[in-house]
Amino acid sequence: MTLLSDAPRTSTALRILPPGMYSARSHVVLERAFRVYRRSWLVVFSGFFEPLFYLFALGTGLHQLVGKVVGPGGHVITYTQFIAPALLAASAMNGAILDATNNVFFKLKYAKLYDAMLATSLGPLDVAIGEISWALIRGGLYSVGFLVVMAAMGLTVSWWAVLLLPAALLIALGFAAVGMAVTSYLKTIQGLEIVQLAVLPLFLFSGTFYSLSVYPAWLRVVVECLPLQHGIELMRALNSGALDWSLVGHAAYFVGMAAVGLVVTARRLDRLLLR
Amino acid sequence: MAQGLTKSFGTFTAVDGIDFAVERGEAFGFLGPNGAGKSSTMRMIGCVAPITAGTLRILGMNPVTDGPRIRARLGVVPQQDTLDIEMTVRENLYIYGRYFGMPRAELKAKVDALLEFAQLTDRAKSTVDPLSGGMKRRLTIARSLINDPEILLLDEPTTGLDPQARHVLWDRLYRLKQDGVTLVLTTHYMDEAEQLCDRLVVMDGGRFVAEGSPRSLIADHSTREVAELRFAPGANADAAVALAAAISGDRERVEALPDRVLLYVSDGEAALRRAHHLGLSPVSSLVRRSTLEDVFLRLTGRSLID
Numbered sequence: 001m002t003l004l005s006d007a008p009r010t011s012t013a014l015r016i017l018p019p020g021m022y023s024a025r026s027h028v029v030l031e032r033a034f035r036v037y038r039r040s041w042l043v044v045f046s047g048f049f050e051p052l053f054y055l056f057a058l059g060t061g062l063h064q065l066v067g068k069v070v071g072p073g074g075h076v077i078t079y080t081q082f083i084a085p086a087l088l089a090a091s092a093m094n095g096a097i098l099d100a101t102n103n104v105f106f107k108l109k110y111a112k113l114y115d116a117m118l119a120t121s122l123g124p125l126d127v128a129i130g131e132i133s134w135a136l137i138r139g140g141l142y143s144v145g146f147l148v149v150m151a152a153m154g155l156t157v158s159w160w161a162v163l164l165l166p167a168a169l170l171i172a173l174g175f176a177a178v179g180m181a182v183t184s185y186l187k188t189i190q191g192l193e194i195v196q197l198a199v200l201p202l203f204l205f206s207g208t209f210y211s212l213s214v215y216p217a218w219l220r221v222v223v224e225c226l227p228l229q230h231g232i233e234l235m236r237a238l239n240s241g242a243l244d245w246s247l248v249g250h251a252a253y254f255v256g257m258a259a260v261g262l263v264v265t266a267r268r269l270d271r272l273l274l275r
Numbered sequence: 276m277a278q279g280l281t282k283s284f285g286t287f288t289a290v291d292g293i294d295f296a297v298e299r300g301e302a303f304g305f306l307g308p309n310g311a312g313k314s315s316t317m318r319m320i321g322c323v324a325p326i327t328a329g330t331l332r333i334l335g336m337n338p339v340t341d342g343p344r345i346r347a348r349l350g351v352v353p354q355q356d357t358l359d360i361e362m363t364v365r366e367n368l369y370i371y372g373r374y375f376g377m378p379r380a381e382l383k384a385k386v387d388a389l390l391e392f393a394q395l396t397d398r399a400k401s402t403v404d405p406l407s408g409g410m411k412r413r414l415t416i417a418r419s420l421i422n423d424p425e426i427l428l429l430d431e432p433t434t435g436l437d438p439q440a441r442h443v444l445w446d447r448l449y450r451l452k453q454d455g456v457t458l459v460l461t462t463h464y465m466d467e468a469e470q471l472c473d474r475l476v477v478m479d480g481g482r483f484v485a486e487g488s489p490r491s492l493i494a495d496h497s498t499r500e501v502a503e504l505r506f507a508p509g510a511n512a513d514a515a516v517a518l519a520a521a522i523s524g525d526r527e528r529v530e531a532l533p534d535r536v537l538l539y540v541s542d543g544e545a546a547l548r549r550a551h552h553l554g555l556s557p558v559s560s561l562v563r564r565s566t567l568e569d570v571f572l573r574l575t576g577r578s579l580i581d
Contacts, residue, residue: 023343023376025374025376028370028373028374028376031370031373032359032362032370032373035362035366035370036361036362111357111359111360111361112355112357113357113359115323115353115357116353116357116358116359116371117374118323119321119323119346119351119353119357120346120347120371120374120375120422121343121344121346121347121374121375121376122343122374123342123343273323274323274324274325
């Protein structure tokens with residue numbers, strides 16, 4: 001039985017990494033997560049309800065006051081149809097951040113889980129990929145649930161809405177990777193509260209509930225630099241089937257987040273635990 | 276095998292150019308006070324800490340380039356348990372094997388055998404948290420054996436355990452040694468070092484201050500016997516001065532402690548008689564054989580090191 005193949009060491013994509021960072025076995029990190037959460041599936045399930053509560057509260061309540069709005073591509077849609085894809089983007093963000101910050105911090109600082117993993121033939125990149133994948137799968141499950149509810153309530157506007165799922169996964173991936181990278185810099189548990197403090201305004205002010213056109217020009221520019229706004233634009237356009245090239249830019253933003261987050265996380269694990 | 280092995284954190288040098296070689300199947304011990312550099316050395320051997328200077332070869336491989344490949348053949352028992360508290364006892368063993376890339380089918384039997392070895396079969400379905408300290412330690416050791424390691428690294432394996440648990444662990448470690456596993460351990464328990472180690476080094480301030488078998492260390496750095504004499508409080512220092520006449524030879528010496536006087540001599544009973552001839556009458560006295568503890572205190576001093 002070979003415990004370690006030579007393949008990862010010589011593959012072109014990973015040649016830039018120091019030796020020993022990766023042993024192509026991140027799936028066992030994922031296997032651990034599945035075993036752990038198989039017992040506490042209710043905890044996982046809880047994250048599914050949060051965006052639904054928002055949808056019902058704002059969709060039924062505010063919908064009466066607002067009525068119809070003009071969505072992407074000039075379609076006239078209901079207010080609930082306007083906020084539903086944005087809530088999906090926000091829930092993908094919340095699910096991914098929650099796992100990549102709170103849970104990862106606990107495992108890193110208190111449970112010493114990664115110390116144990118790195119004493120085996122796993123490398124830091126295996127751990128980083130495994131944990132980010134789990135955060136992603138969890139976020140993906142929430143998104144599927146939400147999409148089903150959206151479709152059932154007639155909130156999907158066009159057939160392009162099927163692309164909301166991969167888009168939600170991409171958003172979750174970007175936030176999970178960056179969230180984990182940020183967590184690796186946190187020293188105390190109070191730091192986690194600051195992360196929450198950053199996430200809440202992102203959720204409220206990124207155009208989730210209204211169009212960015214209400215902002216003065218300078219504030220619009222600021223918000224347009226922030227990640228969630230790109231997720232919301234992407235989702236809203238897909239839901240309405242108003243496709244154009246700007247969507248590629250929005251998607252690229254998250255690909256960039258994922259790449260930077262993953263590399264930073266692996267390096268930080270290496271520095272923190274292998275010293 | 277290491278030459279000039281050094282580990283620095285910023286300006287602080289934890290391990291300062293040590294040389295050693297461990298033979299296959301040997302039980303090798305690092306003995307030393309807290310902060311002597313034992314754990315840093317262990318982490319370097321375990322390929323979880325890069326070396327600052329010097330050379331280190333483990334199983335003929337270089338940890339800089341072959342870390343995962345070396346770790347695949349090592350078992351590690353860290354100072355603090357790093358058990359997976361979100362999993363059961365059985366799952367802890369199972370998933371650790373998976374981390375090493377072992378196939379599921381092979382692990383089933385292996386996990387059963389290790390549960391038996393660690394005497395944890397009836398706790399297999401329990402989570403880790405309610406286990407006693409001794410059980411957790413046994414589980415950590417069982418876990419470190421999942422990949423049939425050729426070298427087992429044990430960092431203070433029995434610290435914090437009660438005597439029963441320590442003896443069970445020693446028994447298990449002794450069995451592993453019989454099976455040909457190389458044991459590398461750190462400890463500050465002298466009895467543990469005497470029980471388990473074929474050869475040991477005494478570390479202090481990142482350097483080796485002595486090395487050899489437990490027996491040869493005692494022979495080289497202490498006397499055969501120690502007479503302990505207890506005088507009235509405050510009278511120990513004066514008695515020690517007087518007792519200088521009761522010893523002879525270049526090895527023998529007197530050490531005055533606040534509560535008693537120690538005479539390091541080849542014949543303890545004879546030294547006691549000489550003390551009585553000098554007109555000294557201790558409140559109590561005893562004669563014992565020299566232990567590694569005497570060597571250890573001689574070499575690393577009596578003051579607290581933190």
